[in-house]
Amino acid sequence: MSKLLHNYNNAEPQLIAVDCIVFGVEDNQLQLLIFKREVEPLAGEWSLLGSFVKPNEDVSAAAKRVLEELSDLKDIYMEQLHCYGNVDRDSGGRVISIAYWSLIRVNQTHEEFHAENHIAKWVPIDQIPKLVLDHGKMVEDAIEHLRERARFHPVGFELLPEEFTIPQLLKVYEAIFDHKIDDRNFRKKLLKSDLLIQLPKKDKTTSKKGSFLYKFNQETYERLLQSGYNFEF
Template identity: 65%
Template sequence: MSSVSPTQIAYLGAEPILVAVDCIVFGFDGSKLKLLIFKREVDPLAGRWSLIGSFVKKNEGITEAASRVLSELSGIEDIYMEQLHCYGNPQRDSGARVISVAYWSLIKVDPNRTNFHIKNHISTWIDIDAMPGLVLDHSKMVIMAINRLKERAMHKPIGFELIPEIFTLPQLLNVYEAIFQRDIDDRNFRKKIMKSGLLIKTDYKDKSTSKKGSFLYKFNDKRYKELSEIGYNFEI
């Protein structure tokens, strides 16, 4: 005598699928926007350039999976990361039915450091305007990520995620020029960014690029949060 439910069970007949995450990792070398890519080590398509990714484990969130990949390869924990899009064409991976959730991220590249590894994958930073073909639909992902980055940089202060905590105005200008791939008038840029009140000027100068030296600033996170709460929108 078992109790009988009049309803069906939601999961009856549902077919499980492999789920992966892929990470688009952007960096900035001082003048150009860079993308971190990897030599694929597994078949099919071993030896070809690829984004870094991983399958999502049974008891792991997708965001956690992406975070895991990023921290494994960089050793850094607090990386700016956003979900980009979920790619689910049944033909996208010829080897198996895999859907992939792509995440894009911004990291503060130390130009001296090139050893971004997961295990012994070979990686390299490439200019975003000199991208080689990537495996599967990874090139498509990158293009979408670049567009999303531009869109986001227009409305949120994320340029700061690509440069050191302490930076100069010319440095900040350079990031935005790299992101938007166009020249920005430095006088207008200065006015706009200073008017926002989001930069804290330090007493120090970076003299590596000029005799005069350029004042160092830091981003005012606290003020940005306060402003955001009362409906402020950052705009470049």
């Protein structure tokens, strides 16, 4: 039915790809997952991981497929970033790319990432090498978007295991916003917000005293969403 609405007669089909920007936190730093082809051609070139969208596949499903082929992680936080559609963005021909970004809990399981014919590597976001095509621009946009989003949405929690300590969370937010955060004010605001549920156990891996484990309070969050809670610290 929409053929005439859109004037199908003049339409020419084009190649559509997805590219995934994957963030994680390791060594108290915000890191990006990048890939280097091991085999010719393009051996040695760094890029994001992507794929063409199949004719019978939702665009978002293509992005999920790329991530799932990468590791066996489930329930990955993933969002569409932007459609990159300049004619000359891909030197190999006209390819429109829909970029997705995701957050991965690196510390939790420390799984291996394996992409066929690619070496996967985490790099701190201030040490990203030159990437192919417009992937550098995509990453730049994704970082900006992540920071913007983190101001009003609890993305910090997506980068940590389900049970985490306040010092861990603090370091995640320091990594995202790239500045030191006053830890007394951080605690005060968080604890007052009722966004954390304290668990009756401690994590002693990073200190002798040990620090309390918490989990995220989804109900409180949904309440705060309405009122525009500010996650900046």
